[in-house]
Amino acid sequence: MSEQPIIRRRVVKTGISDARANNAKTQSQYQPYKDAAWGFINHWYPALFSNELAEDQVEGIQICGVPIVLRRVNGKVFALKDQCLHRGVRLSEKPMCFTKSTISCWYHGFTFDLESGKLVTIVANPEDKLIGTTGITTYPVHEVNGMIFVFVREDDFPDEDVPPLAHDLPFRFPERSEEFPHPLWPASPSVLDDNAMPLGMHRTGYGNWRIACENGFDNAHILVHKDNTIVHAMEWVLPLGLLPTSDDCIAVVEDEGGPKGLVQWLFTDKWAPIMENKELDLKVEGLKGRYYRTSVVLPGVLMVENWPGEHMAQYEWYVPITDDTHEYWEIIVRVCDTPEEREKHQYRYDRVYKPLCLHGFNDCDLYAREAMQNFYYDGTGWDDEQLVATDISPITWRKMASRWNRGIAKPGRGVAGAVKHTSLIFKDTADGHRPGYKVRQIEED
Amino acid sequence: MSEQPIIRRRVVKTGISDARANNAKTQSQYQPYKDAAWGFINHWYPALFSNELAEDQVEGIQICGVPIVLRRVNGKVFALKDQCLHRGVRLSEKPMCFTKSTISCWYHGFTFDLESGKLVTIVANPEDKLIGTTGITTYPVHEVNGMIFVFVREDDFPDEDVPPLAHDLPFRFPERSEEFPHPLWPASPSVLDDNAMPLGMHRTGYGNWRIACENGFDNAHILVHKDNTIVHAMEWVLPLGLLPTSDDCIAVVEDEGGPKGLVQWLFTDKWAPIMENKELDLKVEGLKGRYYRTSVVLPGVLMVENWPGEHMAQYEWYVPITDDTHEYWEIIVRVCDTPEEREKHQYRYDRVYKPLCLHGFNDCDLYAREAMQNFYYDGTGWDDEQLVATDISPITWRKMASRWNRGIAKPGRGVAGAVKHTSLIFKDTADGHRPGYKVRQIEED
Amino acid sequence: MSEQPIIRRRVVKTGISDARANNAKTQSQYQPYKDAAWGFINHWYPALFSNELAEDQVEGIQICGVPIVLRRVNGKVFALKDQCLHRGVRLSEKPMCFTKSTISCWYHGFTFDLESGKLVTIVANPEDKLIGTTGITTYPVHEVNGMIFVFVREDDFPDEDVPPLAHDLPFRFPERSEEFPHPLWPASPSVLDDNAMPLGMHRTGYGNWRIACENGFDNAHILVHKDNTIVHAMEWVLPLGLLPTSDDCIAVVEDEGGPKGLVQWLFTDKWAPIMENKELDLKVEGLKGRYYRTSVVLPGVLMVENWPGEHMAQYEWYVPITDDTHEYWEIIVRVCDTPEEREKHQYRYDRVYKPLCLHGFNDCDLYAREAMQNFYYDGTGWDDEQLVATDISPITWRKMASRWNRGIAKPGRGVAGAVKHTSLIFKDTADGHRPGYKVRQIEED
Structure with a gap:
C-alpha cells in the first residue's frame, strides 16, 4: 500500500x-x-522495559523530578519514592530487601511496605514511635507486553x-x-x-x-x-x-x-x-x-x-x-x-x-x-x-x-538535578559519567 | 578483652x-x-601529613573556603593566605621563594614574610609605597607526630x-x-x-x-x-x-x-x-x-x-x-x-x-x-x-x-568553589580532574 | 640593534x-x-584565519555572547547571526546551503540571504507570510592578509x-x-x-x-x-x-x-x-x-x-x-x-x-x-x-x-554560556570536550 x-x-x-x-x-x-x-505530573510514563527488571531486582529512576525505585517480587512490580524519609538517600543506590513485601534503606534500616509505602519497621529500632505513622509515596504500576508503566503522582x-x-x-x-x-x-x-x-x-x-x-x-x-x-x-x-x-x-x-x-x-x-x-x-x-x-x-x-x-x-x-x-x-x-x-x-x-x-x-x-x-x-x-x-x-x-494535563510538576527538591552544579556532578563528569536516568548502584570493594 | x-x-x-x-x-x-x-572557622584542622611537605616544599590547600599555602623552611612549617593581595592568584600554583623567610608571588613578585605575612618587598618594585603597609593573613601551625595542623582563622x-x-x-x-x-x-x-x-x-x-x-x-x-x-x-x-x-x-x-x-x-x-x-x-x-x-x-x-x-x-x-x-x-x-x-x-x-x-x-x-x-x-x-x-x-x-563553635565561616569569596560553574571547572572536569583539595601546580613546557 | x-x-x-x-x-x-x-560590542574582532574557511565552508563561532556563522562563497566571506529566528538552532551546526547567495537552516529550512540576512524563503513553506518581513543580523566582514575580521554589532x-x-x-x-x-x-x-x-x-x-x-x-x-x-x-x-x-x-x-x-x-x-x-x-x-x-x-x-x-x-x-x-x-x-x-x-x-x-x-x-x-x-x-x-x-x-568603547555587550541570551550549567555542558565535559569557540558540527551515522 x-x-x-x-x-x-x-x-x-x-x-x-x-x-x-x-x-x-x-x-x-x-x-x-x-x-x-x-x-x-499525575500521568502514566514508561519506566523500564520488563527485561530491565528481573525477579527481585531493584532499579532507581527519576521522572518529573521524582525519584522512583522499582522492585519486582513474584513477578509483580512495585514502585515507591526513591528517597528515604529519614535522611533522604536513594533506596535503589544499594538495594536491601529482607522480605518479599518490603524494601529497607541500606543506610539506617528504615523499612517500607512495598504495597502501601508505610514505614513498617526500622531494622535496629523496631519499636520507634515513628513506625506506622509515616511512609513514602507509592506509584501505581501497569506492566503490559514487556513494558513497565508507572503513574507518577504528587504525594497526595x-x-x-x-x-x-x-x-x-x-x-x-x-x-x-x-x-x-x-x-x-x-x-x-x-x-x-x-x-x-x-x-x-x-x-x-x-x-x-x-x-x-x-x-x-x-x-x-x-x-x-x-x-x-x-x-x-x-x-x-x-x-x-x-x-x-x-x-x-x-x-x-x-x-x-x-x-x-x-x-x-x-x-x-x-x-x-x-x-x-x-x-x-x-x-x-x-x-x-x-x-x-x-x-x-x-x-x-x-x-x-x-x-x-x-x-x-x-x-x-x-x-x-x-x-x-x-x-x-x-x-x-x-x-x-x-x-x-x-x-x-x-x-x-x-x-x-x-x-x-x-x-x-x-x-x-x-x-x-x-x-x-x-x-x-x-x-x-x-x-x-x-x-x-x-x-x-x-x-x-x-x-x-x-x-x-493533570498537574504541573514542581521543580525537583532534594534530588539529582535540583541543584545543577553540585560537586557530585563534577565528580561524575570528571569520571566520564554523563547525567542519566538510572541510578548508578554502589559498587563495593 | x-x-x-x-x-x-x-x-x-x-x-x-x-x-x-x-x-x-x-x-x-x-x-x-x-x-x-x-x-x-577559628579552629584547628589537619592540613597535611608531615611527609607531604618536604623541606622547602610549597603546597596549597583550601579549608572553610580559605585558600592556604604551606611552606617548610628549616623544618618549620609556615601557613599563609594563598591569595596574593595584588591580583588574587594563588602563590602555591607556581611556588617561588627567593629567601628562607619569604614567599614571592610568581606573577608580579609581591613578597611576603612567612612569619608575619607582611608585604616586605616587590621583586621589581622594591620601593613601592604599598610595601610595609599591608600583608596577608598567617595561620598558626602545630606539627606533631607526623601531622601538620593549621589554625584556620578570620583575617582579624x-x-x-x-x-x-x-x-x-x-x-x-x-x-x-x-x-x-x-x-x-x-x-x-x-x-x-x-x-x-x-x-x-x-x-x-x-x-x-x-x-x-x-x-x-x-x-x-x-x-x-x-x-x-x-x-x-x-x-x-x-x-x-x-x-x-x-x-x-x-x-x-x-x-x-x-x-x-x-x-x-x-x-x-x-x-x-x-x-x-x-x-x-x-x-x-x-x-x-x-x-x-x-x-x-x-x-x-x-x-x-x-x-x-x-x-x-x-x-x-x-x-x-x-x-x-x-x-x-x-x-x-x-x-x-x-x-x-x-x-x-x-x-x-x-x-x-x-x-x-x-x-x-x-x-x-x-x-x-x-x-x-x-x-x-x-x-x-x-x-x-x-x-x-x-x-x-x-x-x-x-x-x-x-x-x-568559634565562628561560622562566611561563604568563600574569590576562591575555587565560590562560583560553582566557572569555565575553569568545566575545563578541568573535561580533562578528567575532579574538584579537589590540593592545588594542582602549573606544569611548564 | x-x-x-x-x-x-x-x-x-x-x-x-x-x-x-x-x-x-x-x-x-x-x-x-x-x-x-x-x-x-560594535567593534571589529578576528573571527578565523582565512585558511580555516575554504570556499563554500561554513563555521560557527561566538563573540561577545553573539553566535556568528561564517560562509565563504566565490571567495567572499559572509557573517550572520548563527541562530535561526524560527526555533533558535545554530545554522552552523549542520551547514545546508542550496544556493550561492543563501544559507538555510538544516532543521526547518528557513533560508536567509547571505548579504542582507533577510528571510527569503522556507524550503517547504515558500509562500509563508513571514517571508520577506524578518531576518537575522549580518556582520560586516573584512578579510586581509589571511585573517577574517568581523564587525560584531548590536542588532540595530x-x-x-x-x-x-x-x-x-x-x-x-x-x-x-x-x-x-x-x-x-x-x-x-x-x-x-x-x-x-x-x-x-x-x-x-x-x-x-x-x-x-x-x-x-x-x-x-x-x-x-x-x-x-x-x-x-x-x-x-x-x-x-x-x-x-x-x-x-x-x-x-x-x-x-x-x-x-x-x-x-x-x-x-x-x-x-x-x-x-x-x-x-x-x-x-x-x-x-x-x-x-x-x-x-x-x-x-x-x-x-x-x-x-x-x-x-x-x-x-x-x-x-x-x-x-x-x-x-x-x-x-x-x-x-x-x-x-x-x-x-x-x-x-x-x-x-x-x-x-x-x-x-x-x-x-x-x-x-x-x-x-x-x-x-x-x-x-x-x-x-x-x-x-x-x-x-x-x-x-x-x-x-x-x-x-562603542557599547557594552549585554549578557548572552539563548546561547551557549548564557546558562552555565545546562545538561549539554555536563554531557560534553563528561565526553571530554571543553567549552570552546567553534561550533562542533553534527556528525551523522
Whole structure:
C-alpha cells in the first residue's frame, strides 16, 4: 500500500487562517505549558522495559523530578519514592530487601511496605514511635507486553483518581477507525493489544522534554532526515515538507474518559506535500515515501502510524527527568500472534529498524532537539521564536496540553538535578559519567 | 578483652523521652549549625601529613573556603593566605621563594614574610609605597607526630586568642579515664601522646562536611558495614544496631579550657545492642564484635576508641573545603615506643588496616555521606528529615556545636568553589580532574 | 640593534605621583569597563584565519555572547547571526546551503540571504507570510592578509556607522613614527600592510577577557617568563621588571577617526628597568634582552613591537566568547615581499616562534590569566585588588576603554554560556570536550 501513487491535492495558496497564528492571545492559552519545565505530573510514563527488571531486582529512576525505585517480587512490580524519609538517600543506590513485601534503606534500616509505602519497621529500632505513622509515596504500576508503566503522582494524589493507563496512551485502532479513517494503511497496533510486541530502546536526551516532544509531530522537520540511510536504502523520495491547507488540519481529541491529544490529518488534502521551492531551485519528482500519520497525547506520547513499516506503529516518549534532561523512548510495536511472527519481528528489528530507524533516522531528531536547548532554556525561545504556518502543530499541542494535563510538576527538591552544579556532578563528569536516568548502584570493594 | 561475652542489658521498651525529640524548639537551638555550610572557622584542622611537605616544599590547600599555602623552611612549617593581595592568584600554583623567610608571588613578585605575612618587598618594585603597609593573613601551625595542623582563622582573629591544638582534638586518656571509665579496653592513645604514631590518609568527599561528620558517630549506620570484608575476615558478629535506653546516653562536655564535644556511653546499659527484628525475621546470635566508643569534638573530629584494634584509636576529620566538598581524613593512632613497634604498626597498617578499614569499611561511610548530599544541599533535608531515637547523637552534636563553635565561616569569596560553574571547572572536569583539595601546580613546557 | 648596550637611566626613587593611584575616584572612571564582562560590542574582532574557511565552508563561532556563522562563497566571506529566528538552532551546526547567495537552516529550512540576512524563503513553506518581513543580523566582514575580521554589532547598529577595520587595529608605522619615535627598532609592520604575513594561532582561554587583556601590557609580569626556554635559548638577560618613573610614561591616544588606545614609552627614561632587589638578594648583570614596546587599542588588541624578532610585531586579541571564556589570538606579523621571504618567515615561525614563543613563552601568560579568574569572577577582585605603581598600565587602559568603547555587550541570551550549567555542558565535559569557540558540527551515522 505504501507504494501506491500519491493522491492529487489542491494547490496551496493561502494556507491556514490568521486565527491560527501564534499571537499574544494564543500564547496566554498555553502559559501552563510554559510553566511545565519539569513535566506534567499525575500521568502514566514508561519506566523500564520488563527485561530491565528481573525477579527481585531493584532499579532507581527519576521522572518529573521524582525519584522512583522499582522492585519486582513474584513477578509483580512495585514502585515507591526513591528517597528515604529519614535522611533522604536513594533506596535503589544499594538495594536491601529482607522480605518479599518490603524494601529497607541500606543506610539506617528504615523499612517500607512495598504495597502501601508505610514505614513498617526500622531494622535496629523496631519499636520507634515513628513506625506506622509515616511512609513514602507509592506509584501505581501497569506492566503490559514487556513494558513497565508507572503513574507518577504528587504525594497526595488519591488512589481512586488514578486513571487507567489507556488514558495516557495513543488512540487505539480499529476502535477509532471510523473517527479517524485512512485508506492508506491497515489499523495501527497498540502497546495494549493482545500479543503486541513492542521493541525499542531508551536513552537520555540533553534538553527539556517539551522541546523534544514538539519535534516528534512537527511536519516541517522532515529536512533533517533527507540524508538518512534508511531513506536511501528504501529508495524513498520524500517531499520537501508538509503544509497545512485548512484550519481543521488537526483534530483535537478531548473526550471524557480517554486520552487527550491531537491527530494530524496527514495524507488527506488538509496537508499538502510540498514538491518544489523555486527560489532555491529545488524540485522533488517521483514522490515515493511511506505514508504515515502522527498523533500525540498527554503526557507527551507520539504515535507514528504505519511507520517504519506496514502493520507497525512507532511510539515515542520524552519523559522528563529534570527540567533539562529527558529519557527518550522509541518503540516499534507490532502484533505478533505466533512464535514465528515474533521471531521475524525481532530479527528485522535487530537488523533494520534499530540501527537504521531508532538510531540513524531518530538520532537526527535527538540532536535537533538538543540544538534548541540553549535557545529555550533561559526563556529566550518562548518569547523570541518566530513561528509559521506549519507550527500549527506545536501550537495546537501546547494549548491542548495546557487545558488537559493533570498537574504541573514542581521543580525537583532534594534530588539529582535540583541543584545543577553540585560537586557530585563534577565528580561524575570528571569520571566520564554523563547525567542519566538510572541510578548508578554502589559498587563495593 | 574484645572477646569477652556481652554484658546483659535491660530490655528496651520505651527508649528515650519525648523531651529529646527533634521538634521546632530543638531545631531552633541548632540554627547556627544549619548556617555553617562552609564550616566553623577559628579552629584547628589537619592540613597535611608531615611527609607531604618536604623541606622547602610549597603546597596549597583550601579549608572553610580559605585558600592556604604551606611552606617548610628549616623544618618549620609556615601557613599563609594563598591569595596574593595584588591580583588574587594563588602563590602555591607556581611556588617561588627567593629567601628562607619569604614567599614571592610568581606573577608580579609581591613578597611576603612567612612569619608575619607582611608585604616586605616587590621583586621589581622594591620601593613601592604599598610595601610595609599591608600583608596577608598567617595561620598558626602545630606539627606533631607526623601531622601538620593549621589554625584556620578570620583575617582579624588575634594571635593572643589562638587556643592550643589540644582544645580542638579528642578527649585524652588516661587523663579522662575517671570521667569516662570503661572496663572493656585500655586507655586510648592520642595524636598528642609521646611516640604516638598516626597512620592514615586523606581524600576528597563530594558532599557537605556536616552530613559527613554526622555519619561518623551515628549509631544506626552500622548496617552499611554488614558485608564488609574486615567484619567477615575477623569473624565479627555485629548487632543490628545500638539503641539509646535513657536520656543520659550521651555526655556533653563543655568545660572551660578544653575540647567541646560529646562522648557516647556505648557498651554501657545506656545503649542496647539490638539483636532481633521480628518483623523482618532477622536475628543475630553469638554476638562477637569489637567494643568501641565514639566521641566527637569541635570542629568536627571523631574518635573511635579501641578501633580497629586494641591499643588503637581511629580519628576522623571532615574538613570543609567548600560548602559541598570536604577533605576526609582517617587516622589510626597507636603509641609505639620502639622502632620494632613502629615497624609492626606500619606493616599491619599497610597490610590490613589501610585496605580493609580505611578503604573497605570506611569507603562505605564515604558513599553513604555522598548519598545524602542531594537531599541536604538545597535545604530540603534540614526541613524534611524525619529523625528517630538513634538520631539523638546528631541532634546533640548539632546543638553542642551551635553553642561552642568559634565562628561560622562566611561563604568563600574569590576562591575555587565560590562560583560553582566557572569555565575553569568545566575545563578541568573535561580533562578528567575532579574538584579537589590540593592545588594542582602549573606544569611548564 | 637588539644587541645594543642598554641606555643609562636616572635612578628611580619616587616613581609616579599620588595623582595616578587607583583611588575611589579613579575607579568610578572605569565603571563601564567593570560592566563589560561580556566584552565591548560594535567593534571589529578576528573571527578565523582565512585558511580555516575554504570556499563554500561554513563555521560557527561566538563573540561577545553573539553566535556568528561564517560562509565563504566565490571567495567572499559572509557573517550572520548563527541562530535561526524560527526555533533558535545554530545554522552552523549542520551547514545546508542550496544556493550561492543563501544559507538555510538544516532543521526547518528557513533560508536567509547571505548579504542582507533577510528571510527569503522556507524550503517547504515558500509562500509563508513571514517571508520577506524578518531576518537575522549580518556582520560586516573584512578579510586581509589571511585573517577574517568581523564587525560584531548590536542588532540595530546601522551599516553607515560601521567604522573601518583600521580603527580597531593597533597604531601603524611608519605613519606614527614621528608621534611615537623609537631609535631601537625599525618601523613595525601592520596586519594591514601590503604583503604583511601574519602567522599565528588561536585557542580558548578559561577566564574573562579583561583579565586576560590586562596581562598583555602589564610591565610587571615579566617574572612569569624568567624560566622560559626562548629566553635561555636566546641567552637573553631580562631585568626584574620595568618601573614607571614619571606620570607621562603612557601616551593615551584619543584622536578622532583612528584607533583609541595607549602606547607605553618603554625603553625611554620614563620606564626604568629594575636590576636589583636587595631585600631578596637578586641582581641582574649584563642585561641583554629584546627591546620592545607594547601598546593596546580598543576593543583589546595588544601590539608588541620588535617582538619576537626584528622587523616583526606580535599582536594579541582576547576575544570575549562568554563572560568567562575568551579566544586567545597570537599573531606574529612580518612584511614579506618575495616568495623567499614568505617561505623563510613560515619556516622560522614553525621551528622557533610557534613552539617557543606562542606556546612556551605565551603559555605562561595564559595560565597567569586563568590564575586570576577565581578572584575576579565573583566581583571580589575588582574591589579587593591592591594595585601599585606598575599598575598604571591597566588603570590607564581601564579608563581609556571606559571612555571610548562603542557599547557594552549585554549578557548572552539563548546561547551557549548564557546558562552555565545546562545538561549539554555536563554531557560534553563528561565526553571530554571543553567549552570552546567553534561550533562542533553534527556528525551523522
